[in-house]
Amino acid sequence: MSTEAQIAYRNELIAAGLLHATDVDGLYAQSGAFEEIIMRFNALVTRTGAVDGPEVLRFPPGMPRGTLERSGYLRSFPQLAGTIHSFAGGDVEHAALIAALERGDDWTGGQKATGIAFTPAACYPSYTIVAKRGPLPADGALLDVQSWCFRHEPSLDPARLQLFRMREHVRVGTPQQVLEFRERWLKRGRAIMESMGVPLDIDVANDPFFGRAGRMLAANQRDQALKFELLVPITSTEKPTACLSFNYHQDHLGQAFGLRLADGTVAHTACVGFGLERIVLALLRHHGFDPKAWPDSVRHALWT
Ligand code: ATP
Ligand code: ZN
Numbered sequence: 001m002s003t004e005a006q007i008a009y010r011n012e013l014i015a016a017g018l019l020h021a022t023d024v025d026g027l028y029a030q031s032g033a034f035e036e037i038i039m040r041f042n043a044l045v046t047r048t049g050a051v052d053g054p055e056v057l058r059f060p061p062g063m064p065r066g067t068l069e070r071s072g073y074l075r076s077f078p079q080l081a082g083t084i085h086s087f088a089g090g091d092v093e094h095a096a097l098i099a100a101l102e103r104g105d106d107w108t109g110g111q112k113a114t115g116i117a118f119t120p121a122a123c124y125p126s127y128t129i130v131a132k133r134g135p136l137p138a139d140g141a142l143l144d145v146q147s148w149c150f151r152h153e154p155s156l157d158p159a160r161l162q163l164f165r166m167r168e169h170v171r172v173g174t175p176q177q178v179l180e181f182r183e184r185w186l187k188r189g190r191a192i193m194e195s196m197g198v199p200l201d202i203d204v205a206n207d208p209f210f211g212r213a214g215r216m217l218a219a220n221q222r223d224q225a226l227k228f229e230l231l232v233p234i235t236s237t238e239k240p241t242a243c244l245s246f247n248y249h250q251d252h253l254g255q256a257f258g259l260r261l262a263d264g265t266v267a268h269t270a271c272v273g274f275g276l277e278r279i280v281l282a283l284l285r286h287h288g289f290d291p292k293a294w295p296d297s298v299r300h301a302l303w304t
Contacts, residue, residue, distance in 0.1 A: 140173025
């Protein structure tokens with residue numbers, strides 16, 4: 001359920017021309033000003049991570065369906081996943097499609113699943129790519145990735161989109177390597193967001209696992225402190241919004257994707273994810289809709 005404050009902020013953003021609403025909740029066009037902030041923030045993340053020399057991968061919004069199947073996402077979050085379907089019939093089916101369209105009926109029944117699924121988290125397609133290369137070198141793998149992501153969670157909260165951009169850094173290696181990486185990015189993520197001049201808090205968190213079994217998974221994730229979130233108040237101080245996530249997957253994704261260390265054992269993985277739209281929404285909320293009037297320190301951090 002969206003709150004009044006969320007709907008009010010959404011209306012302000014639309015009135016200011018920063019977002020353009022569509023007929024679908026959580027699906028927007030973004031303005032040039034919005035995009036400029038995303039690009040500037042992205043460049044700041046790049047500068048921060050560049051010292052480690054990550055390999056850069058930029059993904060389209062879709063990935064092979066097999067990657068979704070292997071990832072375990074359908075077991076944990078069937079309610080959020082999306083697949084791309086397309087027409088696959090002949091003349092008869094085409095005529096039926098046109099007739100249904102003209103009657104205003106549902107025309108989608110004949111659509112068949114393609115080999116492409118929407119990407120739910122920017123790091124997933126990178127594991128397939130790394131696994132294909134065979135056992136990892138001694139220093140593991142370090143990636144700087146970005147993807148449009150789809151999650152089926154329609155909402156009037158402007159910070160809860162169905163299609164949004166996730167920037168991540170991803171580490172594959174020994175437990176020690178990936179935990180060191182997560183510690184480093186916990187500090188860097190905090191420093192980046194402090195330089196953005198927004199109030200923030202870092203807290204242990206859990207994913208919205210589906211169903212009754214999911215409650216146990218969520219409790220376990222919290223107990224083991226596998227996920228942290230950097231939270232910034234956007235439309236509520238009591239319920240601040242997760243703008244960054246720091247995830248330690250242990251060997252789950254290593255098992256799922258066949259990621260191996262040089263000695264043949266299963267690799268561990270961790271990622272830090274920046275929700276780019278949420279970060280822009282936090283900046284606009286705290287510093288106003290005109291970036292030229294933002295505090296000098298924030299402008300300096302972004303426009304250097
Ligand atoms: P994992 O790899 O374990 O699935 P992840 O870090 O890739 O985790 P999340 O932690 O679920 O995925 O999401 C990462 C970030 O993406 C969040 O911190 C948030 O900023 C952003 N995000 C998630 N869902 C949405 C959404 N519906 N709309 C906008 N941004 C979102
Ligand atoms: Zn990730």
